Every structure is written in C-alpha cells, then in structure tokens.
C-alpha cells in the first residue's frame with residue numbers, strides 16, 4: 001500500500017514527506033494507522049557520524065494508533081484495537097523469558113538497525129529503492145507503521161490515543177529508571193541530570209516513589225521551573241562549577257540515587273561524585289564521548305547503564321496509564337503537537353530546548 005512518511009535522506013539534511021510503498025504484514029507483524037508519534041532524542045541517532053542506521057530512513061519510535069491489519073500468526077491483537085508502540089524484542093531469549101525484554105539478546109538489531117533481522121525493510125521509495133523502516137520495530141513518523149506482535153500494547157479505546165505515543169519510549173524510560181531499574185525507595189534522595197522528557201518523567205516517578213529529596217539539574221531555567229512543578233524539591237543550574245557541592249549540601253552528604261539523561265561524560269562524572277557511599281547512578285542518556293573515571297570515582301558506589309527503564313512495556317505502560325488517570329503522573333504536560341509536515345520545525349524545537357516532547361500528527 002502507498003503511505004506518506006517523513007524520510008531522512010541525508011545525515012545533515014531535512015526530513016521530507018514522501019509517498020512510499022509499504023508491503024503487506026508478515027506473519028508476526030501488525031499494520032497500524034498512526035494517530036500520533038512522539039519524537040525522542042534517540043531519533044537523531046541516524047544523523048550521527050557513527051550510526052547503525054544510516055539514511056535513507058524513516059524514524060519515529062513512539063507511535064500510537066489503530067490496528068488496520070494483522071499477520072497470520074498474530075493472536076490477541078485485532079483490527080480496530082487502539083495500540084501504543086514500544087521497543088521490539090524476541091519474546092523467547094533468556095531475558096525476554098524472564099520478563100525483561102529491554103535486555104533481549106536481539107535488542108540492538110531489532111531496534112537500532114532500521115531493518116528486520118534478515119535485513120529487509122518492507123518499504124520502497126518511488127524509485128523502487130529500499131528505505132530503512134524497522135526503527136524500533138515501527139518507524140512511526142508516517143501515516144502507517146508496520147509493528148510486530150511483540151511491540152504492540154493494546155490500550156483502552158476510551159483513552160486519548162493522540163497523547164499516548166511517548167509512553168512507548170521516553171516517558172517509559174524515565175519512569176522505569178526510577179520505579180524499576182533503580183527501584184527508588186521512600187524517603188531517599190535522588191538527583192536527575194537533564195530535565196528533558198526522560199528526566200522529567202523520572203522526576204514525576206520519583207515523586208510517585210515518595211523520594212524525600214528530588215533534585216533536578218539542567219541548563220534551561222524553564223525546564224527547571226517545570227521540574228519544580230512536577231515534583232522536584234530543588235533545582236540546580238548545571239552550568240555552575242559547584243553542582244556536586246550543592247548536591248552534597250542538599251542531601252546531607254550525597255544522594256542515594258542519581259540518573260543521567262544528558263550522556264555528557266562530565267555530567268556522568270558529577271552524577272557519581274554526587275552520590276553517598278552505597279549510592280547508585282543510572283546512566284540513561286546516549287553517551288557522547290569516552291567516560292574517564294579517576295581512581296576513587298567508584299569506591300563504594302554502583303553505576304548501571306539503563307535501557308528503556310529496564311521495563312516490560314506490556315506491564316509498565318498500563319501502570320503509567322493508571323498513575324496518569326489517578327493524577328499522579330501528568331506526562332501529557334510535556335507534549336506539544338505538530339503536523340507531520342512540520343517535522344523539521346519539531347526537531348529544531350526539541351534540540352533548542354523550547355519544546356520538551358514534540359508529538360507529530362500525520
């Protein structure tokens with residue numbers, strides 16, 4: 001079928017809306033008409049000098065929409081179902097079988113190549129050339145996306161589908177980092193570096209977890225102001241040279257937990273330095289450059305890399321929806337909608353810091 005998709009043709013070029021051909025679903029695939037798709041910082045990865053998924057590619061990995069067709073082997077998902085699309089996994093490896101699909105042994109291949117495991121894509125352009133279209137098992141910056149039975153989460157038809165896409169990655173990653181990966185305990189102290197979509201979701205989740213001290217660190221004052229509205233008890237301007245000293249003062253000698261969503265090695269170093277002994281730092285941001293630690297940086301401390309909050313979307317997306325309906329997790333305050341045709345403006349608005357979670361409407 002013919003669909004309209006935002007295709008990134010060059011690493012340093014704009015997205016352009018194109019008519020492309022999408023093949024019929026394979027046995028385990030699910031065709032979804034996209035109602036809305038969030039933009040996550042990870043969508044810029046194909047623009048990198050070193051990338052697993054060079055252009056031409058259709059990105060977008062926070063889709064939400066309505067099922068239009070299902071492959072022959074798909075069970076439990078029907079035409080007309082409302083769905084949120086998340087990351088893909090195999091369902092059978094050791095990690096998947098243990099309920100931890102974020103550590104699926106095929107995670108990188110299924111989500112970051114933009115291709116199926118056999119390297120096909122299922123999308124061809126007007127000239128008949130293949131376009132990468134399996135980005136996080138979906139490529140949802142388009143009128144339609146081909147998902148898999150594994151990365152589709154069916155949701156209640158009464159819910160506002162146009163808001164739900166970001167639950168599939170950025171919001172899930174921030175909240176899951178707090179509630180699942182770090183399992184933040186009541187009364188403890190936590191620092192969140194970076195108050196973008198992932199960081200602000202972590203801050204809302206830290207409030208849900210009843211952390212006593214929740215410190216936001218960012219470079220944008222308007223993001224720090226929002227962090228304070230959403231649950232942070234303190235905000236620190238990350239451009240200062242006394243960030244670690246401020247954290248130690250506010251937490252009585254160092255935080256119990258830290259989360260880095262910036263990927264900046266100097267900030268990751270601060271995340272470790274701001275911990276008390278016994279503290280745990282979760283690294284979530286895509287790291288830019290090498291992290292060099294001095295000999296004392298890890299004494300008595302733990303550092304972990306977190307993927308998608310270490311969540312299972314099939315249980316965690318419903319959990320976030322329950323919290324949202326109870327008024328405890330207002331993730332929709334981070335959203336600003338753009339027509340899909342304005343995807344380049346949406347990307348700029350995100351990179352400049354003005355908009356926290358652009359959501360594209362095809």
Ligand SMILES: NC(=O)c1ccc[n+]([C@@H]2O[C@H](COP(=O)([O-])OP(=O)(O)OC[C@H]3O[C@@H](n4cnc5c(N)ncnc54)[C@H](O)[C@@H]3O)[C@@H](O)[C@H]2O)c1
Pocket residue numbers: 040041042043169170173193194195196197198199217218219220223238239261262263264267283284285286287306307308309350353356
């Ligand atoms: N590990 C995962 O599974 C996973 C999932 C989703 C996103 N990510 C990654 O997480 C990161 C955050 O994503 P996002 O969508 O929230 O991005 P974002 O750009 O909205 O947020 C990043 C924030 O970090 C702040 N920042 C940058 N440098 C800083 C510094 N030196 N000190 C303090 N703050 C600083 C920015 O101002 C911004 O507010 C990205 O790297 C993204 O690729 C990882």
Ligand SMILES: [Zn+2]
Pocket residue numbers: 089090091092093094095096097101103104105106
């Ligand atoms: Zn697996």
Ligand SMILES: [Zn+2]
Pocket residue numbers: 040041042043061169170
């Ligand atoms: Zn993402």
